[in-house]
Amino acid sequence: MKRSIQILFILCFCFTLGLKAQITKIDTYSNKIKGLTTSQKEDLELLFFGTVPKIFISQEEKPIILWAEKGSVSAIELNYKQIAALKNGNLLNSFKSVEVISLAIEKSKSFTFDDSYLTYFPNLKYLLINCKGELSIDEVKILLGNLKSSSSVSKDIEVIINETRTSS
Secondary structure (H helix, E strand, O other), rough: OOOHHHHHHHHHHHHHHHHHOOOOOOHHHHHHHHOOOOOHHEEEEEHHHHOOOOOEEEOOOOOEEHHHHHHOOOOEEHHHHHHHHHHHHHHHHHHHOOOOEEEOOOOOOOOOOOHOOOOOOOOOOOOEEEEEOOOOHHHHHHHHHHOOOEEEEEEEOOEEEEEEEEOO
C-alpha cells in the first residue's frame, strides 16, 4: 500500500510539472482584446503593432533595430522563413527584453518551430501569429505542436492569432 502511494505521488508530481511548462493559451487577437480595458487594449496594440523598439528581420535575414532610442527591444518581427534568426548569438542581449515575437506565416507553408527557438527569451509573453486569411486555433495547435507539448516552454506565453487583411 505504501509503495502504491509513493508511485501515485511520483506520477502526480511528474504530471504537474509537465502541465506547468506548456503553452496553454491560444486565442485570436479579437478575442484577446474583448475583456481588456481601453488602456490595456492600447498597450497591447502598441506592443504588437506600434513603434516600440523592435528587431525587424529583413528578407536577407539581417537584423534591423527600429526605434532603439525608445529603450530596450520589446518585439521581434519576422516571417516563417526567417525563424533561424531567433538563434542569432549576436543579438542575445537584445533578446533578453523581448516580450513579443511577431511571426508572419502563410497558411499553406509548413515550418518547424520548437522550444529551441525560444531559449534566449526569458521575458517573452506573446507569440503573435500573423496570417493572411483565416487561421483556426486548431490549425495553430498543429503548426506549433512541437512547441505546445514541450516541457521547457513557459505556460505564461500566450499565442495570439492575428488575421491580416490583404488590400483588394
